[in-house]
Amino acid sequence: MPSPFAFSGDFRRLWIGQTISAFGDKVSRIALPTVALLGAGGTAWDVGLLAALRFVPFVLLGSVAGVWVDRVSHRRTMILADIGRLVAMGSVPVAYLFDAVTLGHLFVVAGVVGVLTVFFEVAAQSFLPTLAGPDGIVAGNERLQTSRAVAEVGGAAAAGGLMQFLGAALAILADALSFLASLVSLLLMRHREPAAIKPDKPRSALREAKEGLAMLWSDARLRNLMFASTTVNLGVATANTLVLVFAYDHAKLSPGAVGLAFAIGTAGLILGAVSAGAIARGLSLGRTLAMSIFVTGLGFLVLPVGGQGPAMITLVVSQFLIGFADSVFNILVLSLVQRITPPEMMGRVNGTALSVVFGTGTLGGVAGGLVGTVVGVLPGLVLASAVICCGVAFVLVKPLRTMRDAASEPVASPANPPQPDARRETMRPTA
Template identity: 80%
Template structure:
């Protein structure tokens, strides 16, 4: 059977590199705050700041990264980002062995890695359509999403084992080495992108960034996807912040039980990733997007419906449904964006989209505090689920509802 990918060898290298990198990233996301708390006497505030320094750059620099990627080479951008992340993350175990590791260094490393990851992710999302080709976009996103879901499980397990075996600081070596593997796969790629076509006019980066937003808003399909994704992300971020409150305060669950529920949720991520293509062929792309949004909302709605008595059962079932629907939705949203967006605008559109996604995530965390305080945890989950389900409206009232298969995307206007 012929490969669906335009450059199968290079896509395989990208896939391997991304899989190993996702595995290492999960290790460092657990090990880095553990180093701060147990090794350097950090506080909960320090842990929160570490998380913010790694993810806030997506909000602030997504559009800037998009301009950069459209002006230069995706592959070269990814190589430079991997070199920088390798050096930054590798400095932690080196400083630990030398006895000079501090919280300030952790903050600097988290910030540097966060900034470079923005550029890497925008470039990777823009590079995949080139390596996969039009017929391989969905299959490529399915494989990458499956790998990342598996890395969530394997990386978490490996983090615990490595921290036990090597110590918390030295466990971060795994993430540094994952960047090295990703770097090697990129260097070995044979395909070279053609140089970007530039007009004779010298334009500012701000103007080019605005062009990315203009493309998102002018194309009715991209606009519907952006509004749907924004609504869903806002609701999910709000609900996620309330789920643990429900589990511990309302359900009186142990940490082990909560961990089991989230592990089963990861199994839903994997199942959704491997079956997303078959689901879309069976139910159409438009129907799949709308259904996955409603299924996500239903997963969160199970918690207040079941109440305190069935907290463990509804948390497990809800996390599985949410993970399953999240994979299906994300794979097809990303694939549609990559099919619809003009190649010369891919970086700016992806960068702007990432800024919106992480921006609504930040807003959702603040909304959770307000909703939970004013209305309570259970009503807050109902409100969050309602917000999520509203995202389906943007799909159902747009041309997206008529798209039956990936091949129909170009014709849907």
Template identity: 35%
Template sequence: MPSVSSAASDSGRPVSSSLWRDVDFRRLWTGQTASQLGEHVSLVVVPLFAVLTLHASAGQLGVLRAVGQAPILLLSLFVGAWVDRWRTRTTMVLTDVGRAVALGAAAVAGLLGWLGLPALVALAFAVGALSVFFDVAYQASLVRLVERGQLVRGNSALEGSRSAAQIGGPALGGALVSLLSAPIAAASSALFFALSFLSIRRIRRDESMPKRPEHPPRVWQRIHEGLRFVAGDTVLRTVCLASAAFQFSFAAVMTVYLLFLPRELHLSGTVVGLALTAAGPGALLGSLLAARLPSRFGHGTVLVCAAALGDGVFLCVPALRGSSGVTVAVLLAVGFVFGCGGQLVNVTVMAVRQAVTPDGMQGRAAATVTFVGMGLTPLGSLVGGFLAEEWGLRTSLLVTAAGMMLSPVVMALSPLARLGREL
């Protein structure tokens, strides 16, 4: 089915000034929204079920989260090498099917009373592995579908879809676990992945695939090329270091945070979901601002300021006491500011990375940045669980939140902070 854009380039990419006039871009955006909503529901359902129903300890929750994040470390580089040779549409629809089947099976197991902690661990790993494929593929897909001049607007729209998922996902997941059951919550996630599959599979435009050499290099060689490219670029190297500092600390923070809210502040699952949801509207605002602020104040300035504000606001949380309305209001404000700052950083960094990376290296560059930046998240989750058991929830939350401030410091001391209005 042809695009409704008024014209197209020789590569099949739209040249219309409005991305929203392009049918295939809208299908990608719709599928991305549904897929991210399913993912954010599952990211809340699994740990909350472990904490509220199975009464998991801090150490067990740390292990559960670490297993779900382990595929980032184990698979990212291989996935990047493969995605550069595959059609991203095919990758995304297959991973949607896989996650729908995995969560559907978990729903059935839960209804039969078989959904224990070992099953949750296996589910977390399976969904996490498939999500690595989807995330790398969708980051590479936009470059193959639109002109480079439309990347910032396209990324803003796609990240906006992720923000929309953050608005509904945590609240829906928390409410379903608290009011109904984990199996129903898992089934809802499976439904969203099925909707994503139906939307993305309808994309008809041929992707602008990099030309394959007559004798393509082996996978390890392609991985090495991606690592060498990112390591040799000052901007991308800094992005990796800042991302690693943030993701390690944030993984530790979330392990403690998911225990701190119900056990220290005595909040219900529904209120916990609401507190997590507050990042969604903030992220939506961050996506809108990301389409304007970098071109006005400079990409480097936006990155440093947004990271400092979004990460620093978590330092307020350990001071909260009880489950009063003031506590809930502060948590909502913290989530909103964190979501806004974090999304500004995400969209801006993605535009920077895509702008400095050749088409044939997009998948590997995205995977390398993901591998280095998020590869430490399993260790961060384990550290968060260990600190919570040894130091207590309040002290551990303060220490891990302070660790997130390393990310804006790294960016401020690097050439990344000097990036101007134009990439």
């Protein structure tokens, strides 16, 4: 059977590199805060700040990265980002060997890695359509999402083992080496992108960033996907803030039981990743997106409905449903965006979308703490579930409702850009 990918060898290299990198990232997400707590005298506040430094750059720099990616080779951007992340993360075990690990050093590492990851992810999402080709976009995203799902479980187990035998600081070396593996996979690629078309007159980065937002707003499909994703992410981030409080305070589960429940529930991520395309072909794209949003809301609603009954089973079922639906939704949304966005706009659209997604997630985290304090954890989970389900409204209207699947949409190109919605054509984009 012929490969669905346009450059099958290069896509395979990308996939292998990103799979290894996903395992390394999971290790460092556990090991870096452990070093802060046990090796540098950090507090819970410091751990929270480390987490923020990895994700806030997406909010602040997503659009900037998009402009850069549309001007520069995607592959070159990814190579430079991997080199920078390799050096930054590798500095931690080196500092440990010289007994020089400090909180300030860890903050710098987390910030540098966070910034470079923004550029890498925007470039990677923009590069995949080239390597996969129009017919391989969904399959490519399925494989990458499957790798990330497996890494969530395997990477956590690897982190535990490495920290046990080597210590947390030396365990971070695994993440540094994973960036090296990603770098090698990129250097071995044979395909080279055509040079970006330079405009006749110099254009400001701000103007180009606004064009990315304008593209998201003017195309009805992209606009509805953005609204749906924003609504779902707001609800999910709100609910995620309350899940652990529910597990420990209401269900009285032990940390070991909670960890096991999350690990078992991750099977849903894998199932969703391998079946997203097939489900969409059977139900249609709009119905599948609606189903995945509804199941996500149901997954969180299971917790307050189940109460303190079989708490372990309730948490496993909840995490399985959420993981399954999250994989399906993310794969189909990303695949459709990659298919219908003109290549010369891909970086800016992806960068702007990532800014919106992570910005909403940050807001949702704050909202979760506020809602849990004001109305309580159980009512908060019900409210968050309702917010998530509101996202269904944006995928059950035209044009998403009438789309069979992402592969049925014409591929965007400079000569065949998505057509703006005539009713919204004159509206200005809003932030």
